[in-house]
Amino acid sequence: MxxxxxxxxxxxxxxxxxxxxxxxxxxxxxxxxxxxxxxxxxxxxxxxxxxxxxxxxxxxxxxxxxxxxxxxxxxxxxxxxxxxxxxxxxxxxxxxxxxxxxxxxxxxxxxxxxxxxxxxxxxxxxxxxxxxxxxxxxxxxxxxxLSLPVRLSVASGLNAVAHCVDSMWAPRADPINQALALAGIRALSGGLPRIVSRPSDPEGREQTLYGAHLAAVAFASAGSGLHHKICHVLGGMFDLPHAQTHAVVLPYVMELNGVAVSALLAEAFGPDGLHGLRERIGAPRALRDFGFRESDIPAAVAAILAVVPPGNPVAVTAGDLTDLLRRAWAGEPTGDPR
Known part of the structure; x- marks a missing residue:
């Protein structure tokens, strides 16, 4: 081809x-x-x-x-x-x-x-x-x-993972930034568990920094996809913490976009997928833990629906977003979005 x-x-x-x-x-x-x-x-x-x-x-x-x-x-x-x-x-x-x-x-x-x-x-x-x-x-x-606490390191690192994932389907996604994104996922998937198990070991943090850079370069080229549009609305409207919001929302967006990206991401995340990585590093789970209220969902849905980027792998409806945000608010389990 x-x-x-x-x-x-x-x-x-x-x-x-x-x-x-x-x-x-x-x-x-x-x-x-x-x-x-x-x-x-x-x-x-x-x-x-x-x-x-x-x-x-x-x-x-x-x-x-x-x-x-x-x-x-x-x-x-x-x-x-x-x-x-x-x-x-x-x-x-x-x-x-x-x-x-x-x-x-x-x-x-x-x-x-x-x-x-x-x-x-x-x-x-x-x-x-x-x-x-x-x-x-x-x-x-x-x-x-080294002074960044483990929990904040996890949230920040998963924000970098979100940059990689969004770069697979964002409006300007291309084979070069997709390759950078996949390399970023591999580096982050290796570095973050090392930070959790050995917080004072600089090698895990260096690998995570390297992955975060690859992620950001890919994201800068590909543009902002559905995940970031959702999180920008949540952060701006409800003053939610940036990294933790990204860390919570990511698996729900991946599940919504589903099979459209699963084959490309499976090898980068490895056999345990994103779900396994989140379990190993103790990822944040629910938006309600960071101040988002269930009653905020309708206003958030309306704002997000207006900025859904073109070219998302699947059509996105108000019902889809309502379900996504309600599950992210509650921290409900997702399927393994590999």
Whole structure:
């Protein structure tokens, strides 16, 4: 069968290694007046101004305050150190200023490898893509993830798995990002159980970081699929925690899309499938554990139905979404979505 597709690779420098050895030089390649965004790793870049008011889902008012602080500091390069919220805030600043970003992730969120930004206002999360927000350089240091508790590591890692899965059926999915996604699943399926069994072992965390990067690169190319549309609505409307929401919702979306992707994903997840991985690492199970109420389901369904992406493997109805969210709210078992 002949191949017919168009693929675009985002330009980005990626450094795997200790941030203490690499970060200062990477920042100096892009500017001389850095501003650190985030609360993590205060010993990196000592003496550099730091903006600490980082909030999940990047509320618009938080972004506006950060932009004003950046202007007052006369920064010419942003350094985000932390999870997806820190990276997201740096992106919000770059969106209006054009300042380059050096990203130093301390979780497995993956935002550092995408040109996607997100802002929340009045219970609605708006996302977009813009090359100005793509970090110019990423410094991956597994040592900086050692302080991330196991439960948060699991949720964050499953968020990365969701990037892989969405990349199999998203609007711009192609063979290249599907190959990256499958490699990402293999790395994450190997790394996450090692974090759970040996939390202080940096090798498991390094493998998970590598998988999270592959996942994010695939996602940046393929675009946002059904899973992320659902989770963006839930996060924006109900202020649910980002990684945990993704971790809970993923198996229900996979079950809904069912046989359309099962053959492609079975080998990557291995004989135990996603269900077995979730069991081994103690995945979050129910949206109600994170503040989502059963009475919220109708409003969520209406908002999600309006943004269901084209090209999803199966048609999606309001009834499908109602059933999916009710089961995810309760934490009901799914079939093995391999």
């Amino acid at each position: 002949s191949l017919r597709f168009t693929h675009e690779t985002l330009p980005q420098r990626v450094v795997f290694g200790p941030a203490a050895e690499h970060l200062a030089a990477e920042v100096a390649r892009l500017g001389s007046r850095p501003l650190v965004i985030g609360r993590a790793a205060a010993d990196l870049l000592p003496g550099v101004p730091r903006y600490r008011d980082v909030v999940m889902h990047v509320p618009v008012d938080v972004a506006e305050r950060a932009r004003a602080f950046t202007a007052d500091s006369d920064a010419d390069v942003l350094v985000s150190i932390g999870g997806g919220s820190a990276t997201g805030l740096a992106k919000a600043i770059a969106l209006t200023t054009g300042l380059p970003i050096v990203a130093v992730p301390t979780t497995y969120a993956g935002s550092e490898a995408t040109d996607v930004w997100g802002l929340t206002e009045d219970g609605r999360k708006t996302t977009g893509a813009d090359r100005r927000v793509l970090p110019r350089t990423i410094v991956y240091d597994a040592g900086l993830t």
